[in-house]
Amino acid sequence: MILNLIQKEFILELRRKAVISGISLYLVSIIFICYLTFSLRQSSINEATWSALFWLSILFANVNGIAKSFIGEKQGLLIYYYSIASPQAIILSKIIYNVVLSLALSVMGYVLFSIFIDNPLQDKGLFLLTLLLSSFGFSACLSLISAIASKTNNSNILMAVLSFPVIIALLLMAIKLTKNALDGLAWDDSQDELWNLLAINSIMVALAYLLFPYIWRS
Amino acid sequence: MKTWVKILAIALLLYVHIGGLLLDVPRLNILNETIRALYFHVPMWFGMVLLFLVSSVYAILYLLKPSSNLDAKSVEFANVGLVFGILGMVTGMLWANYTWGSPWHGDPKQNMAAIALLVYLAYFILRGSIQNEEQKARLSAVYNIFAFTAMIPLIFIIPRMTSSMHPGSGGNPGFNMYDLDSKMRLVFYPAVIGWFLIGVWIAGLRIKVRELEEKILDIQHDQIH
Numbered sequence: 001m002i003l004n005l006i007q008k009e010f011i012l013e014l015r016r017k018a019v020i021s022g023i024s025l026y027l028v029s030i031i032f033i034c035y036l037t038f039s040l041r042q043s044s045i046n047e048a049t050w051s052a053l054f055w056l057s058i059l060f061a062n063v064n065g066i067a068k069s070f071i072g073e074k075q076g077l078l079i080y081y082y083s084i085a086s087p088q089a090i091i092l093s094k095i096i097y098n099v100v101l102s103l104a105l106s107v108m109g110y111v112l113f114s115i116f117i118d119n120p121l122q123d124k125g126l127f128l129l130t131l132l133l134s135s136f137g138f139s140a141c142l143s144l145i146s147a148i149a150s151k152t153n154n155s156n157i158l159m160a161v162l163s164f165p166v167i168i169a170l171l172l173m174a175i176k177l178t179k180n181a182l183d184g185l186a187w188d189d190s191q192d193e194l195w196n197l198l199a200i201n202s203i204m205v206a207l208a209y210l211l212f213p214y215i216w217r218s
Numbered sequence: 219m220k221t222w223v224k225i226l227a228i229a230l231l232l233y234v235h236i237g238g239l240l241l242d243v244p245r246l247n248i249l250n251e252t253i254r255a256l257y258f259h260v261p262m263w264f265g266m267v268l269l270f271l272v273s274s275v276y277a278i279l280y281l282l283k284p285s286s287n288l289d290a291k292s293v294e295f296a297n298v299g300l301v302f303g304i305l306g307m308v309t310g311m312l313w314a315n316y317t318w319g320s321p322w323h324g325d326p327k328q329n330m331a332a333i334a335l336l337v338y339l340a341y342f343i344l345r346g347s348i349q350n351e352e353q354k355a356r357l358s359a360v361y362n363i364f365a366f367t368a369m370i371p372l373i374f375i376i377p378r379m380t381s382s383m384h385p386g387s388g389g390n391p392g393f394n395m396y397d398l399d400s401k402m403r404l405v406f407y408p409a410v411i412g413w414f415l416i417g418v419w420i421a422g423l424r425i426k427v428r429e430l431e432e433k434i435l436d437i438q439h440d441q442i443h
Contacts, residue, residue, distance in 0.1 A: 144364060148357050152347045161343055162361060165336040166368045196375070200368075207367055211360045214281050 001085055005093035013097075020101075023065040027109055030057045035116040047120050051178040054113055055171060061105050062135075066142035067159045069094050070150040082216065091143065091212035095205065098139035106131040122184025130177040133197045137170040140204040147215045170204075173197045219422045223415060230412030237405045255313040257405055261413040262306030263331070269299030269417050270338070274366040277359035286432070289355035292362060293345070294424040296338055298417050303335045337365045 013020055034053050038045050081090055110131065113119065121127050145163045149155040173196050180190045238257040273295035280288040310328065311321035322328065344361055348354040 141368070144360075148344070148361055151353060151357055152344065153349070154347055158344060158347060161340045165333050165340060166365055168333050169368060203367060207364050211281075211364060214356055214360050217356075 001089045002093050002096075005085060005089060006096055009093060009097040013101075019068055023061060023068075023101075023105065024108065026064060027057060027061040027105060028112060030060060031109065031112045031116055038117065045118060047179070047182045050113075050118060050120055051175055051182060053117070054109065055175055055178070057113075058106050058109050059138075059167070059171065061109065062102050062138045062142060063160060063163055065101055065105060066098050066139060067146050067149070067156070069098060069143050070146040071155045071159065073150070087213040087216040088209060090216070091147075091208055094143045095139050095208060098143050099135050102135035102138045103132060106135055121181055123181040126187065126190060127178060127181040129194070130174055130181065130197070133194070133201060134170060134174040136201045137197070137204050138167065140201065140208045141167055141170070144204075144208040144212060144215075147212060151215070170197065170200050173200065219419055224419060227412050227415035227419060230408045231416065234405055234409040234412055238409065241405060242401060252313055252316045253402075255309060256402065257409045259306060259309040259313055260406070261410045262302050262309060264410045265413045265417045266299045266302040266306055266334075268414055269295050269302060269421070270334075270366055270369075272418075272421075273299060274362050277362040280355060280359045281363075284352070284356070286351070286355070287429075289359070290425050290428045291421075292359060294421045294428065296341060296362065297424065298421045300335065300338050300342075301420075302413075302417055303331065303338070307331060307335065334369050337369055341365065 034057065038049075038053075107128075110127075142163055145166070146159060149158040149162060152158050173193050177190055177193050177197070180193070234257055238254055273292050276288050276292035276295065280292055307328075310331070314323055314325075314328075315321045318325075341358060341361055345354055345358045348357060
């Protein structure tokens with residue numbers, strides 16, 4: 001069932017290309033604005049600024065991209081899912097699909113950043129691992145929040161308001177790891193943060209899995 | 219709430235106010251007499267976390283067995299927790315103004331506390347933007363549990379990992395560094411208990427007010443028809 005649902009997500013996404021291309025363009029626009037506003041002093045963009053800009057762009061692109069997973073779905077379609085699949089299967093399929101989406105966005109953001117702005121990373125392996133782990137957390141947290149926000153009147157504002165405070169713990173860990181990757185520290189020094197990130201991810205996935213059925217029932 | 223608990227809360231806080239202001243405290247540089255703020259600042263945070271914990275326990279109970287009573291409890295404990303958090307922030311800023319030189323210092327613990335408050339402000343905005351009462355209760359209970367569980371690593375673990383001037387952070391000892399003679403504990407623990415009991419009391423009163431309001435609405439509704 002989960003596999004079918006994931007397959008369905010991909011087929012739908014590839015069929016209506018508007019959403020995925022919209023999010024990509026969103027990311028490109030943010031990064032281009034960063035490039036334009038900083039280009040006058042290109043030499044002066046230091047590593048801390050680079051990582052702050054990168055994570056801000058990724059955060060906004062993710063919030064907007066994953067918000068689509070429940071907000072904007074037609075009511076009839078939701079009722080159809082409700083009748084054919086268990087809520088656990090639905091949230092897991094959404095999370096897995098969103099991990100792929102979020103990872104794609106992060107990697108795209110990274111490539112665009114290296115083209116337009118700079119690539120000061122010394123340890124690319126650690127950075128890519130951070131991207132992978134953080135996309136799990138983003139996906140689990142934002143999928144659940146999107147399901148909550150989709151039931152409200154002003155879902156788009158609530159999506160941001162509800163998710164930002166919850167996602168900050170994850171973001172801070174990712175930024176710390178990025179700093180280690182920028183400085184090219186040994187992996188031993190990043191061990192604590194990696195475990196923390198993994199723990200936060202597991203908490204988020206477990207909570208999303210446990211709590212989603214209660215949102216879904218209405 | 220039992221009457222003796224209320225009397226206990228009042229007695230504890232009377233003792234804390236008199237003892238906290240008059241009893242001996244260790245003489246430390248920079249801190250000097252401001253160390254007494256410990257009795258009023260730290261219990262606010264303890265109270266906030268405990269009240270939020272109670273609130274999310276009621277949220278869990280609500281999801282297991284929905285009833286408007288449990289929802290009211292969950293909301294009101296969150297409400298009082300938020301007030302405690304704001305008071306904790308204000309007392310912390312006052313204290314910081316004397317010891318660190320400015321009210322807002324970009325200290326990790328301060329930032330995390332601000333985020334914890336943001337979480338529960340978002341919780342009330344979520345409640346405000348859903349019309350259906352049953353759905354409001356259910357969705358906000360889900361968010362309450364989710365946010366509380368995500369908040370714990372936020373306010374307890376992260377500040378300990380980064381360097382900070384705040385006691386209890388970056389390898390600094392907690393408040394052990396103050397109470398060299400452990401005399402302060404004699405006032406500090408009653409303060410924590412007293413403030414928490416006051417918080418429970420306020421929440422209890424607010425729950426009663428809410429129930430009465432619902433009853434009034436029901437009566438008005440009956441009269442119309």
